[in-house]
Each structure stands twice: as C-alpha cells, then as structure tokens.
Amino acid sequence: MPTAAIESLDNEGRGVAHVEGKVIFIEGALPGEIVEYSSFKKKPSYEQASVSRVIRASSQRVTPGCPHFGVCGGCSMQHLNVFAQTAAKQRVLEDALWHLGRLKPEQLYPPISGSGWGYRHRARLSVKLVAKKGSVLVGFHEKRSSFVAVMDSCAVLPPAVSALIPHMKLLVAGMSTPDRLPQVEVSVGGEQIVLVLRHLDALTSGDEDRLRRFADTHGVVWYLQSKGPDTVALFHPVDAPPLAYTLPDFGVELRFRPTEFTQVNHGVNRVLVRRAMALLKPQAGERIGDLFCGLGNFTLPIARSGAKVVGIEGSEALVRRARENAELNGLAARCEFGVANLFEATEESLAALGCFDKLLIDPPRDGALAVVKALPAEGGPQRIVYVSCSPATLARDAAILVNEKGYALRGAGIASMFPHTSHVESIALFER
Helix, strand or coil: CCEEECCEECCCCCEEEEECCEEEEEECCCCCCEEEEEEEEECCCEEEEEEEEEEECCCCECCCCCCCECCECCCCCCCECHHHHHHHHHHHHHHHHHHHHCCCCCEECCCECCCCCCCCCEEEEEEEEECCCCEEEEECEECCCCCECCCCCCCCCCHHHHCCHHHHHHHHHCCCCHHHCCEEEEEEECCEEEEEEECCCCCCHHHHHHHHHHHHHHCCEEEEECCCHHHCEEEECCCCCCEEEEEHHHCEEEEECCCCCCCCCHHHHHHHHHHHHHHHCCCCCCEEEEECCCCCCCHHHHHHCCCEEEEEECCHHHHHHHHHHHHHCCCHHHEEEEECCHHHCCHHHHHCCCCCCEEEECCCCCCCHHHHHHCCCCCCCCEEEEEECCHHHHHHHHHHHHHCCCCEEEEEEEECCCCCCCCCEEEEEEEC
C-alpha cells in the first residue's frame, strides 16, 4: 500500500500530496499527516484516492460526530476540528484571490461561524426501495455513488428532522408504490417542518390517509409534488401557516415556499446579513441596487435603513415573493423589484436601472461576470458588497473590479455556511 505525506488541503477538503512527481488528492487526509492510501482514479498527472490507514495523525484530527461519515456523501470534513475547517476555508479564499486575481484584501474579516451540528434547514433526501431486502432507504447518496446511504439519523439536520428518518422509511414502505417515491425535500422555517413528497404515480386514498396520520403524529406539514416545481402544493394540514424565517436585527420576516431558494443555515445567514449591512452602510436618501436579490434576504434590511432599494432577480417567482415580503414588512414604498437575466447584463441594461450610490451583489456559483463588466469605469456605485458562494468566481470578478473598474478591495472574509463540507461562502467590500 503506497504512503504519502500530506502537504495541504485542496478546495474540496482533500489532502494534497506529491508522490513520484504526481499530485495525489486523498479524501480523509489532513495536512501534516502520513497516510496509506488507495487510488480509485488514476490520470497521467494526478490521482484521486482515499485514506486506507493514518500512520501519523494531525493534531487537528477529531472523531467524526456522525456514525455515517465516510459512507454518506453529505459531509467531507467531519474528521477535521471545526475551527480548523474555518481556517482552511479562509485560506481557500485568500489563495483564490491571489492565484486567480493577483489580489490581497486590505483587511481580512473575522470568519463568520455558528454551530457545526443541526444547522441544515434545507435538504433533499433521496428515497430508494431495496426490493431484494424488502426495505426502504431515506437519506443522502453515498460518496461517489448513486446509491443511497443506509442511515437512521443525520447530525447536520435539525434534531427533530433527523429523528424523522426512521419514521419516513416505515411510511414509504407502507405506501402503495414505494418504488415511485424518489425523494422527500425538507424545509424548516421557524418551528415548522415541511416535507415535500415527490410522487411519480397518483397516490391512493390509503396513501393520503397515511400521510395525514404521519403529519398529525409528528407535527409536520406535507406538500406534494407530482411533476416539476410548479406542481408543489400544500396537502396537509390545509391550514398550515406559511414557511418563514426572521432577521431579528432588522425586524424582518421573510416568507417562502418550500422549494424556493433560501440559505440553509439560518443562524449564519443572520450574521452574514448583519455584516453585509455594516459594510454597505446604507443611509436614508441613498439609492442602492441589490442584484440577484432572491426573495429579499438583503433587500429588506437595506430598505429598513431608510434607503431606496432596487432588487433585480432572474426568477419571476422569487421577485413576486420579494414584493410580497416587502408588503408584509411595511417596506414596499422603499423597494422596487424587477426581473432580468443578470448573466446577460450589458452596459445599456445596467444603465437602464438608473444610478446607484451603492451596490450589493449576491450571485450563484457562476458569479457576476456580466454585471462587473457592465459597470462604468468612472462614476457608478462608490461601494460594492459582494457576497459569494464560489471563491474562484469571486476572485475572477474582483480582478475586473480592481484592474478595470477602479475599485479597491478593502476587505474579505468567509462565512462557514456549511460546516463539515468544503463549501466556502464569502463576503468582500470594494470601494472607489
């Protein structure tokens, strides 16, 4: 069995080693360790492998908090101390800014972090009937596999949701077509747990009775989905209140449908919004743009400051929800919303939105390349807060803002939105 000395972690949380001139990416290995490894993918210049045995362990290695770690593909870093995880993600951000953008922020913000367990308020659980064993699996996929992991709990789901997994298995096993129920989507808002059952065939009256009894027994709400996202509809109880989360610092409640995008980690999101507002410093009388605004997660706190805010989003459904949330919170007079494909933004389309004193950008993983290219080299927003879920695209866009648009990168830092995974959320401030 080959051995390797681990030098660093890569962007996916794998240990990186060099053996005989080849880069080896080793799942489950940590910097400073010496490990035996087994390769499962070999290429001329690199290999992908997993740890077979740890010969010399890192001082940062800990016992994973979930019995399914290593089989379940939902987490990749439970073997690393949670504080070391945060530090590693900060280095990923710094490395991306430097190696991809040749930039160093003037200030590194303290990392935003929260509890490493029970944080995941949104999840898609796969459902699989194992006909040969006459049993049902409910959970995440195994690592590098389409198979569903055998699990009865999940430590990153809220405890009340984790405790439902064995009951969901029994529920599905008793349905008329358990092999035609591919997933259950989980969405938690406040104290409410919503489960969205995807069903490929029509449910029988007996199936519906089982779902009602399950909801009443376990205090959950069922939605049903027969086809695409547009078919998601409330099933039981019919008088269930809408899903919502709050931003107490700004006196804001945001309602959402169970399949609409929201941040999975409500606690970290609250701190992230607080930091974004501290960096943006919205003031009464200012006109501020919120691009990729979603259902208003940043828009409404900006409006609460007294500023006028224009929220732009590509999804008509999310823009409709953002308008409703503005009305709900008494902020409609300060908010304007529009639907636009910001991935196709041009100088003309951006100028048509009017002049902005400041800008907040919160794009998906692809980043905001078209937006930053469309910004004027002179004039335009004096301050930009950029919230990112991809250090690579943030670094790419930051290089354009600094080198072509006249901004300085005042600061950057990470938010550990997904503990025990390699996902890196970050926030950066640009000023002219």
